[in-house]
Amino acid sequence: MQTSLLTAEGVRLSVRESGPVDAPAVVLVHGWAQSGEVWSPDPTSRSYAPDLRGHGASEITEGGYRDSASWAADLKAVLDHVGRPAVLVGWSYGGLVITDYLRAHGTAGVSGLVLVGAITELGRGRPGGATGRLVEATLAPSLSEDPGVAVPALAEFCRDQAPGLPGELVQRLLGTALRVPPRVRRDMFRRDVDSAAVLRAVDKPTLVVHGTADEVVDPAAGEYAAALIPGADLRRYDRTAHAPFLEQPERFAADLAGFVAEVSR
Numbered sequence: 001m002q003t004s005l006l007t008a009e010g011v012r013l014s015v016r017e018s019g020p021v022d023a024p025a026v027v028l029v030h031g032w033a034q035s036g037e038v039w040s041p042d043p044t045s046r047s048y049a050p051d052l053r054g055h056g057a058s059e060i061t062e063g064g065y066r067d068s069a070s071w072a073a074d075l076k077a078v079l080d081h082v083g084r085p086a087v088l089v090g091w092s093y094g095g096l097v098i099t100d101y102l103r104a105h106g107t108a109g110v111s112g113l114v115l116v117g118a119i120t121e122l123g124r125g126r127p128g129g130a131t132g133r134l135v136e137a138t139l140a141p142s143l144s145e146d147p148g149v150a151v152p153a154l155a156e157f158c159r160d161q162a163p164g165l166p167g168e169l170v171q172r173l174l175g176t177a178l179r180v181p182p183r184v185r186r187d188m189f190r191r192d193v194d195s196a197a198v199l200r201a202v203d204k205p206t207l208v209v210h211g212t213a214d215e216v217v218d219p220a221a222g223e224y225a226a227a228l229i230p231g232a233d234l235r236r237y238d239r240t241a242h243a244p245f246l247e248q249p250e251r252f253a254a255d256l257a258g259f260v261a262e263v264s265r
Contacts, residue, residue: 001016001017001018002014002015002016002017002057003015003016003017003081005077005078005081006077007073007074007076007077008073008076008077009064009070009073011053011058011059011061011064011070011073011074011077012058012059013050013051013052013053013058013059013074013077013078014036014050014051014056014057014058015036015048015049015050015051015078015081016036016037016039016047016048016049016050017046017047017048017049018041018042018046018047018049019041019042019043019044019045019046019047020043020046021046022046023044023045023046024044024045024046024086024087024111024260024261024263024264025045025046025048025082025084025085025086025087025111026042026045026046026047026048026086026087026089026256026260027047027048027049027050027075027078027079027082027086027087027088027089028047028048028049028050028089028091028094029050029052029075029088029089029090029091029094029095029097029098030049030051030052030055030091030092030094031091031092031093031094031117032092032093032185032188033055033142033154033176033177033180033185034055034056034173034176034177035051035052035055035056035057035176035179036049036050036051036056037049037056037172037176038091038173038176038246039245040245040249040253042253042256042257044257044260044261045087045257045260048078048081048082048086050074050075050078052071052074052094052097053065053070053074054180054181054184055176055179055180055184056176056179060181060184063187065184065187065188065190066187066188066190066191068100068103068104068191068193069100069104071096071097071100071101072100072101072103072104072105073104074097075088075097075098075100075101076101076104076105076109079101079109079110080109082109084109085109085110085111086109086110086111087110087111087112087113087114087259087260087263087264088101088110088112088113088114089113089114089116089256090113090114090115090116090118091116091117091118091243091245092116092117092118092119092216092217092242093118093119093188094116094118095115095116095118095119095120095225096118096119096120096121096122096129096193096195098113098115098118098120099120099121099193099195099198099199100193102198102201102202103195103198106201107202107203107204110204111204111205111263111264112204112205112206112207112259112260112263113202113204113205113206113207113229114206114207114208114209114256114259115206115207115208115209115210115222115225116209116210116244116245116252117209117210117211117214117216117217117222117242117243117244118208118210118217118221118222118225119131119217119221120195120198120199120221120224120225121193121194121195121196121221122189122191122192122193123191123192123193123194124192126192126193126194127220127221127224128195128196128199128221128224128225129193129221130217130218130220130221130224131216131217131218131221132214132215132216132217132218133215134156134157134160134161134215134216134242135215135216135217137156138153138154138156138157139153139157139189140153141153142154142157142177142185143182143185143186143189144182145182150182151178154174154177154178155174157177157216158170158173158174158177160215161215161216161241161242161243162241162242162243162246162247163241164247165243165246165247169246196228199225199228199229200228200229200230202229202230202232203230204263205231205233205259205262205263206226206229206231206232206233207232207233207235207255207256207259208222208225208226208229208232208233208234208235209222209235209237209244209252209255210222210223210234210235210236210237210244211236211237211239211240211241211242211243211244211247212236212237212238212239212240213238213239213240213241214240214241214242215241215242216241216242217242219236222234235255237251237252
């Protein structure tokens with residue numbers, strides 16, 4: 001089921017909902033230039049997978065992409081729609097959106113956190129935003145207005161972020177990325193965000209999942225978050241790149257379901 005909701009700022013967001021209505025609630029926050037479609041439905045939970053502003057079927061706003069408060073307000077609207085405490089799962093840039101929410105609202109409405117190949121900071125020298133070879137090779141051209149420059153870079157990024165994915169899936173990821181306007185793709189990286197204090201203040205169970213072969217978000221970024229968040233559980237996925245839930249779906253599904261069950265008791 002696909003739901004449309006309005007944030008406090010009047011931004012229209014699209015949210016995919018699936019799973020039993022009385023199951024534990026999980027909010028799945030996708031990464032840069034993707035959408036909620038990237039997540040597979042989990043029959044053991046009630047899943048809410050929003051499209052971030054400017055992505056997927058959500059509204060392409062004029063601004064807000066550089067503003068922590070706007071991202072926080074968007075995620076708050078989703079949690080208000082859920083109407084009960086939920087586990088927040090953030091992949092890649094989705095981890096930064098979660099820290100935006102925590103900065104503004106603390107852990108209100110949150111039963112647990114899962115960071116998946118995630119950044120929690122952004123800006124030069126920020127350890128929570130450490131990136132790898134693939135970002136260095138593809139990010140600048142992928143932000144171009146020129147399709148002859150941006151399309152090959154985005155194709156390389158979608159293919160190499162998780163080597164070995166089926167070609168059909170890679171092309172679907174590319175198609176999703178191309179729906180995000182270049183100005184949105186650019187503005188999301190025109191931020192300087194320090195989240196050390198935010199991470200230290202987390203008072204909910206947290207699971208950090210990171211592939212040891214991630215060349216998008218350096219594994220050091222996951223280690224940084226896990227070291228700062230009190231009691232965080234860091235699980236390294238060997239021989240796994242940037243998308244553990246796509247590369248090792250059975251293991252990830254089991255880890256997530258176990259975590260959700262534990263924090264929902």
